[in-house]
Amino acid sequence: MGQIVKYVANDGVEVRLTPQTVAAYVATGNAKADPADVVRFMATCRARGLNPLAGDCYMTVYQGASGKSVSTVVSKDYFVRTATQDPAFDGMRAGIVVMGKDGQLSYREGCICGRKTERLVGGWAEVLVRGRSVPSRAEVSLEEYDQHRSLWKTKPATMIRKVALVQALREAFPAKFGGVYDRDEMPVEMPEEPAAVSESAAAAAEATDEALESDVEPDDVESF
Incomplete structure (x- = not known):
């Protein structure tokens, strides 16, 4: 039988995950x-206190030209x-990078960009951490991440x-955010984010997990 992982999420809800539940309700791609x-995904959820059945996170499996990626x-x-x-x-501080008509780049806090007088080319952010003399900084290119759909069409600066x-937050706190990503960092071909599991589906998942738990040895259940 599959391994059962039990823990209390950040929202205070006890979560029970099995590979079967993840495959049926959480994985997409x-x-x-x-x-x-799947086991690594469950371990990440447990370590970060995430409840995937409530929509805190989801697992993507994408097969592209360069191979398969799981996030x-x-x-x-x-x-x-x-x-x-x-x-x-x-x-923390964050903003956008714009290019003026003179070809000069300007780093600006916030998201205001003159569409007729400037060209949006990227974004930047800095995160300050106590005890470090240099902030964690990230600069990203719009061309690299623009997905040409949804809010990317209407609010590209945001x-x-x-x-x-x-990305700056991940660099500042790698122990907290290593291995987890925002939807808009993923490839354009990635599927849309799935909705949180409905109450009926969650109940079905819990019933399945209870049935599985009755058939596994104590060593197969990890509680935290």
Whole structure:
């Protein structure tokens, strides 16, 4: 039987995950995850206190020209909320990079860009951590991340600033954010984010897990 992982998520809810639950309700993409990938996903959820059944995160499995990639995807709010709760967090700044008619680049806080007088080319962010003399900084190119759909069409400055901020937060707190990504860092071909599991589906998942738990040895259940 598959391994059962039990833990209390950041929202205070007890979560029970099995490979069967992840495959049925959480995984998305154009390829099938290997059993080892699913176990790593469950371990990441447990370590980060994420509840995938409530929509905190999801697993993507994407088969592209360069091979298969498996990622744990969370929202920007998770990055910001978790970082600001860390005692070492000491502030952050973020903005956009624009090019004027003279060809000069300008680094600007916020997301205001003159569409007729300037060209948006990227985003930047800095995160300050107590005890470090140099802030963690990220600069990202709009051309590299623009997905040409959804909010990228109507709010490109907001979106590229968000990508830069997420990357700066990951560099500032690698132990917290290593191995997890924001949806807008992923390839264009990635599927849209799945909705949170419905109450009926969650109940079905819990019933399945309870049945599995009755058939496994104690050593197969990890509780935290």
